Amino acid sequence: MAKIIKNIKSNTEHHAHDWLTEHGDYLYRFALARLRDQHQAQDVVQETFMAAIKSDTFAGQSSPRTWLTGILKHKIIDLMRKSHQETNVSALLSDEDANMDEFFDQAGHWAEAVKDLNMPESALEQKQFLTILQTCVDKIPNKLATLFMMRDIHETDNAEICKELNISPTNAWVMLYRARMHIRKCLEINWIDR
Amino acid sequence: MMDCRKASQLISQSLDQKLSMRVRFTLQFHLLLCKYCSRFSQQLNVLNVAIRNIGRLVENDKNITLPKDTKESIIKAFESEKR
Numbered sequence A: 001m002a003k004i005i006k007n008i009k010s011n012t013e014h015h016a017h018d019w020l021t022e023h024g025d026y027l028y029r030f031a032l033a034r035l036r037d038q039h040q041a042q043d044v045v046q047e048t049f050m051a052a053i054k055s056d057t058f059a060g061q062s063s064p065r066t067w068l069t070g071i072l073k074h075k076i077i078d079l080m081r082k083s084h085q086e087t088n089v090s091a092l093l094s095d096e097d098a099n100m101d102e103f104f105d106q107a108g109h110w111a112e113a114v115k116d117l118n119m120p121e122s123a124l125e126q127k128q129f130l131t132i133l134q135t136c137v138d139k140i141p142n143k144l145a146t147l148f149m150m151r152d153i154h155e156t157d158n159a160e161i162c163k164e165l166n167i168s169p170t171n172a173w174v175m176l177y178r179a180r181m182h183i184r185k186c187l188e189i190n191w192i193d194r
Numbered sequence B: 001m002m003d004c005r006k007a008s009q010l011i012s013q014s015l016d017q018k019l020s021m022r023v024r025f026t027l028q029f030h031l032l033l034c035k036y037c038s039r040f041s042q043q044l045n046v047l048n049v050a051i052r053n054i055g056r057l058v059e060n061d062k063n064i065t066l067p068k069d070t071k072e073s074i075i076k077a078f079e080s081e082k083r
Helices: A002-035 A038-054 A064-086 A123-139 A142-154 A158-165 A169-192 B004-014 B021-033 B035-059 B068-082
Strands: none
Touching: A002 A038, A002 A064, A002 B035, A002 B068, A038 A064, A038 B068, A064 A158, A123 A169, A123 B035, A142 A169, A158 A169, A169 B004, A169 B035, B004 B021, B004 B035, B021 B035
């Protein structure tokens, strides 16, 4: 019996090296795309591999990559939840409503014209556009950006995100609204005059 | 009459949840008359898709690899797990 267990263990350990070689870089990029922080991404990937070799749930029913990515998603959500608790969400909502007075005049009209963005058409333009969009996303507070990334992981289930991050649905839509307003404005400035 | 401030809020909300028929109708009416808001609406829809693509840009960038020292410390952890 002990021998069998030992065999299983050494088998998992053998797999673990393969997993690291074959999927380590992918998992790191997956984490980095969502957390946007190299150290945090390294940590969650390490935690994922440790959880993987300790667990025996992988029975070949899915590909190792799918299985490892599933573990990683949970680690990322845990981390986002933790860092969210440390931030005062209301601090992100300093004026506590969605008025966005810098964008509208007293009558509620757009203070400045909403310009035509001439959305990218060619592949090259699309790449440029995404690069500019990335810098615009980087400019908004990290927690707002996290909300977008959470949507990505959860495939747009907003109710779930609110539950995970412990924010009210009202706060969530105000946060998303503000983030979109700022990102769009940033694009207008940087994409049109590129 | 709905103003642009309110319209822009509803446009953003409509990306995350289904608006009531009545609200949608009022919003559509505003969009029909307001060039800026209909531009805004169109742009938010593109933005919504593009933001998801940003993640994919990083995810598919083969130049980004797990740093060597992280790999080494994972291997070390494997070894100590074995014992």
